[in-house]
Structures are given as C-alpha cells and as structure tokens.
Amino acid sequence: MARSHAQIQFSIWSNKEFRGLSERAQRMYLVLFGQKDVNNAGVLPWLPTRWAKYCKDTTPTDIEAAVAELEEHRFVYVDTDTDELLIRSFIRGDGVIKQPNVFKNALKCAELVESERLRRVLASELRGLRRRDAEAVADRIDPNPSETPTEGFENPSETLPEPLNPSRIPREPRGEGVGEGEKSPTADGDLGGRVRAYTHARAREQVPPPPHCPKHPDGTDAPCRPCGTARQRRVDWDVEQNRLAALIRSTEARERAELRAQAIAECSMCDDDGYDNGVLCDHDPERAERASRFVARIKSDLRKPKGAA
Incomplete structure (x- = not known):
C-alpha cells in the first residue's frame, strides 16, 4: 500500500549539518522524504526528471545538483547504475522502527536492495538500531561491516558535525551551497x-x-x-x-x-529542460x-x- 503521508521530525531544524545545507538541498530532502514510492527501508527509484516537474522553476539539472549536495553530507546515497536512492536515516526519521509490522517489512525491503553500495550503507544503519533481527539482516546484506561508509555514527539522523575530522587532515573545498563564499x-x-x-x-x-x-x-x-x-x-x-x-x-x-x-x-x-519536441535532445x-x-x-x-x- 502506497504511503499517504510522511513524518518529519522537528529536531531536523536543530541539526547543524541540515541547517548548513543550501535552500535547494533542504527542499530536495523534504521532497524525497515525501515521495509515495519510498519503501519502508528508505529506498526509492532515482527519478530526477519526475521530481523536477514538481516546481516550474526546477530542472533535472537542479535536482542532480541538490542530491549531490545531500550525498556529500551523507543525508542520502545514490547509485545511478541501479537507479536507486537511499534516505539514510529514514527508518528512524519516519518512525518505521516504532511500528513492529512496518519494521518487519523494512527488513524485507532492505534485502531487496540491488545496489551493493546502498546495501552497505543500509546495513550500517540497521546495526545502529541494536536489534538482533536488524543485525541479522545487516550481516546478510553486508558481510564485511568494516567497509561500511556510515559505520560508527551514533545518531543516524545526524551526519558528522563539521568540527569533527578524525584524521585531522584539512578538508577539501566543497560545492555551492555548502559553505559561505565557496x-x-x-x-x-x-x-x-x-x-x-x-x-x-x-x-x-x-x-x-x-x-x-x-x-x-x-x-x-x-x-x-x-x-x-x-x-x-x-x-x-x-x-x-x-x-x-x-x-x-x-x-x-x-x-x-x-x-x-x-x-x-x-x-x-x-x-530549458533539454527536450526537443518531447524527446531528449542530443x-x-x-x-x-x-x-x-x-x-x-x-x-x-x-x-x-x-x-x-
């Protein structure tokens, strides 16, 4: 059954990393969270052309740039080879974990993810739930947790705070909207x-x-x-x-x-959208x-x- 609504936690507006995003990236995150075809594991099809149609001033190019910024800050992960997108903290952020039957479905959905990269990220999120059933699924979809990008994050709705840089190596420049003046x-x-x-x-x-x-x-x-x-x-x-x-x-x-x-x-x-008489222009x-x-x-x-x- 398709979703009829989405849950956005008020605490997101206190999230330092989220508040540091550009306006277009914040809007894109809310758009993704509100898609009816997001499954209970937080995975949905990669459809930038469809999402661009939600606003007359938005193009697929704008969508790709906004999602790239979200991915840089670990809010989402994309695999264009399998056309899948993962909202990393969806299981907690949308209240899936609080609904036993819905959570069981989320575990089934996790095992159906095609992208190996997204499976690793999702396995890290499941391990962070500290539940046996979630850890069992995580071990099946990602037998090697040492390679998981998000392993070690205590709060899945948060990303690494900007001051935290474990390797003490200077950070590289980031894209438009990430920092003032960059x-x-x-x-x-x-x-x-x-x-x-x-x-x-x-x-x-x-x-x-x-x-x-x-x-x-x-x-x-x-x-x-x-x-x-x-x-x-x-x-x-x-x-x-x-x-x-x-x-x-x-x-x-x-x-x-x-x-x-x-x-x-x-x-x-x-x-302006790159189409010539309804056909993608070359x-x-x-x-x-x-x-x-x-x-x-x-x-x-x-x-x-x-x-x-």
Whole structure:
C-alpha cells in the first residue's frame, strides 16, 4: 500500500549539518522524504526528471545538483547504475522502527536492495538500531561491516558535525551551497579536477593502519590500551576514506549537471529542460541533415537494378 503521508521530525531544524545545507538541498530532502514510492527501508527509484516537474522553476539539472549536495553530507546515497536512492536515516526519521509490522517489512525491503553500495550503507544503519533481527539482516546484506561508509555514527539522523575530522587532515573545498563564499566546480573541470586528483592521490598514498597493536597483531581478548588506540585509528581512517570517495562522487555529479546545463544553454534546438519536441535532445544540429542523407542513400540503393554495383 502506497504511503499517504510522511513524518518529519522537528529536531531536523536543530541539526547543524541540515541547517548548513543550501535552500535547494533542504527542499530536495523534504521532497524525497515525501515521495509515495519510498519503501519502508528508505529506498526509492532515482527519478530526477519526475521530481523536477514538481516546481516550474526546477530542472533535472537542479535536482542532480541538490542530491549531490545531500550525498556529500551523507543525508542520502545514490547509485545511478541501479537507479536507486537511499534516505539514510529514514527508518528512524519516519518512525518505521516504532511500528513492529512496518519494521518487519523494512527488513524485507532492505534485502531487496540491488545496489551493493546502498546495501552497505543500509546495513550500517540497521546495526545502529541494536536489534538482533536488524543485525541479522545487516550481516546478510553486508558481510564485511568494516567497509561500511556510515559505520560508527551514533545518531543516524545526524551526519558528522563539521568540527569533527578524525584524521585531522584539512578538508577539501566543497560545492555551492555548502559553505559561505565557496565556489562550485566549474564546467571546465578546474576545481572539480583538482579535488578529484587530490582525493584520488590521497586514497592511493594512504595505507590502512593495522587494527591491533604490534604486540597483538592478530588481536587479543585481554584489555590492551594500545589495541584500543589502533582500532580507533583504523575507524578514523575508514571514515576519512569514505568521505573522500563521497566527495569525488558529488564533485563528478555536480560537474555532469553543469556540463548538461551549459549544453542546453548553447543549444538552439531544445527547451530549458533539454527536450526537443518531447524527446531528449542530443544538441546535434546536423542530426537531421545526416538522417536525410542516410535515407536518400538507402532509397538510391533500393532503386538500383539487382546485380548493379
């Protein structure tokens, strides 16, 4: 049965990370939360063209940019290969966990997620619920929790506060709307390219720190303060690596959106949404002429006598 309403917690307006989002990203989050086809695990189809139609001033490009900002701050996760979007804190934020039968359905929905990336994120959220049934499903959809992007977050409705930077490494520039005075990556890839190059290099250069101290390379059940420090260092490293990966994805998504907007602006054939007579425009003014030449050549070949060269 389709949803008839959504629950938005009042506490969201006290969330520092949410208040730091741009207006378009905040609106996009509320739009996503209010979709009738969100399942009880917080997963819905990736439909930027449909969502753009909810406001006459919004284009699919605007939607993609807003979602990219939300993903950078871990409010949502997207997999365009499977066309799925996950609202990370949906199970708690929409009150699913408070309804036993609805929660059972949410666990079933979690196991039906196609995207491996979204399954890892969702497994982390389920483990954070501290319930046996949720942890059992998490273990099935993500057998390796050490790779989960959101592992270790106490409050699933919150994201990492800005002052918290476990690796103590300076943060890279973020996109438009994320911070006052910061610039969005341009279509020529200047800022975006430098961000990706920097983050890719960081990911290649860093070696995962061992999760145990040198005295206990295979771990120990005995109390060991150096092992505890090593484990925390490894958790910090995993969090930082996943943050870098999210930054790369959001930068690339923003660049794609800006390139598409530039192509639409320079095209004389399509409308503001990139459509030419109801069909997605390829911005190729010579397309009709090439098609005409091709048809003429086919007709000419058909008129030739059989056996003629």
